[in-house]
Amino acid sequence: MADLFDSAAGGDPDDRTERSVRAAPLADRIRPRSLAQVIGQGKVLDRDGPLGAMLAAGSLSSLILWGPPGVGKTTIARLLADETELKFVQISAIFSGVPELRKVFEAAKLRRQQGGGTLLFVDEIHRFNKAQQDSFLPHMEDGTILLVGATTENPSFELNAALLSRAQVIVLKRLSLADLELLAQRAEKEFGRALPLTGAAREALLEMADGDGRAALNLIEQVMAWKLDTPLDPEALSARLMKRAAKYDKSGDEHYNLISALHKSVRGSDPDAALYWLARMLEGGEDPRYLARRITRMAVEDIGLADPAAQRHCLDAWALYERLGSPEGELALGQAVIYLALAPKSNAGYVAYKGARAEAKRTGSLMPPAHILNAPTRLMKEQGYGSGYAYDHDAEDGFSGQNYFPDGMKRPVLYSPVERGFERELKKRLDWFVAQRLKRGG
Template sequence: MSNLFEAAGLDEGAPRPLADRLRPKTLEEVVGQDHLIGPKGPLGRMLAKGHLSSIILWGPPGTGKTTIARLLADKVGLHFEPMSAIFSGVADLKKVFDAARGRRAVGKGTLLFVDEIHRFNRAQQDSFLPVMEDGTVTLVGATTENPSFELNAALLSRAQVLVLNRLDDASLEKLLERAEVHVGRKLPLDADARATLRAMADGDGRYMLGLAEEVFEVAGDHVLDTAGLIGAVQRRAPLYDKGREGHYNLVSALHKSVRGSDCDAALYWLARMLAGGEDPLYICRRMVRMAVEDIGLADPEALHQTLAAKEAYDFLGSPEGELAIAQALIYLATAPKSNAAYMAFGAAKRAAKETGSLNPPAHILNAPTRLMKDLGYGKGYVYDPDTPEGFSGQDYFPDEMEREQFYEPFERGFEREISKRLAYWQRLRQEKSK
């Protein structure tokens, strides 16, 4: 129905958002994606050859996926057929494919643009394969989610994945300048407020132009400072989906910043996660893991600090309890690092799996019955505290198994002391075995 209105010119007087009015008319006007559409980019090379392959455009909202798809169709002379996976089903796909076959019969190709393509289920995604293979459609899919997780392998093998960047500060400034030319006056913000507006957009050009449109309407000719800007527009929640890839990317960034002893970066990622609505107790659980996996016995206090932070947050709640989490995070990031315990346990598990069900040596078995004593249970056991050194040097591995060293402490933090103890006990063990 909307296409009929457009064809009749009845939509010309309808109000259109500023972002739609500023939609690029050529690929050269698209900002922030030169790595794709430039002469050396994959799309630039395709267009130079006059042939467009099926592609998946993966990137954050407001980075130009729909615009690029529409302009590609114009550039190579294909009919542009848009659809959204949110509102379409199998019947809609069949109609689109049939129409594309009809165009193909008269020598006209079809660029099928599918927004939110990851919303289609496996069977719906598979339905694209035959029409892609025989050239009925050139598919351009758009997604904000990682295609590796959300799209079928068969579909990915037939389409090139192109990654769009979130718009940087310079690209967002270009859009603001275009908006000012279009409106015919300067955006009524001082320099700091203008920078804040770009920051609030979080790399989303469409969203930023929507904010700019609000500012034009609300402020009039009055120049707003940062406080005035924030009062005039709604602040956007950071782009962060706790159930999808953005969640795991920030978790990874937090963990690796701690492992890399960069407390400032760790605090930044913590703030990002909390601002995005992450459960602080989930962060505490991740920090406990960091304490035992990446710090271990190089600083045993790290585990106590993370558990104390969890207790403090339980007691205080947000936002006061978040400071306890930040304090523990700083402790973890600045602590000496060791994964010796982590590696030792892994080696021990592999040895246990390989050796099967070997019995403990008889001398370390309890003998609560006469029969067990007669069988030698507990015979020859030495009580370590009764020895002059507090160390007997007895063997506690199975009789059929050679002694192995799983734990090898590093010369870092408290593990230096542990290393000295182990070396001392090893020397005593050798002396007592003579």
């Protein structure tokens, strides 16, 4: 990444003309010259980290660098080539196909025959299809290339198993505010002056970068170009800069990460966290109808019969959204999330249903017991259909205690209500039926 640097990394300014310094983007001028200058990825690059340990042992293998934009993937790949004295070759999966790959492999083979090596950096590697990904394998195995792929998507889903088995996945993290502050200080040293911002505005500027070092440098460069007499406060800064939209891929990892966070916050009875993740998804442009469906699913899975009203509340919120639309209808979804988070929790119904499905698969096509089968024809009556059936309304307490499972099947216990919410009452009823069944030998 051309975004995480030491001010000295750009070389001696005296060796460059003022015109060239001004023409080069800030990100390029303070590009790191060593891995030690990379900000924010110490857990990976330190000697005890996975990448640092490989370099220390002199056993660098092919890698997949997985992380959000602007955290150092390209920069780290370039510096790895320098560390290992390999030729750095960069391609993008967006703009490259099989012909381009073939040329790269042929050049790498020639370089290898001449005693050199190649580090092939593939940006957006997840955009290559399975056949294109397979084309790397023989050249990785025979040492023609050392592959370093970069991706913002989960490699488990986007890269095929054969490629993953030959490369180590290195996870890079978004930059913290402290990391971005270090980056700002390096930029200020390069410019030779401080950012024309108050302390609060400085923090607001770094928050706008949303963990993206490249974005932070672009914002800093823009602010440094302004002719100002006094430092700007947050309000004045906001008036001059548009806030970056939060990174949110409605079909990618972020989508699944955030819906998981929302679901688990509801399950964990934290209404504040649940509302936060709901808002994050709405701010990112998520379809409120998708959220209405998932919220209703939470009511069924994690609350169930502990509070039967929860499902109705979600359906009402869904209907309100359909009637009101955005943004008014989104308030109904928010209130449904609060209700779910504070409702008593039980997954007993969910567990019982899954258990029933498992029993159904295990027992196959076992017939119901004959006594609970209807007998509309003489033949069926002769076969014993309906014989011995006890009509529960005629039994004591309206309960006959008969067996309703297939003959010979061991009775499973599927539903075990919890001692929370309405399921306390259901548990009392269930316990009574169990006791009566045992009493009557059913």
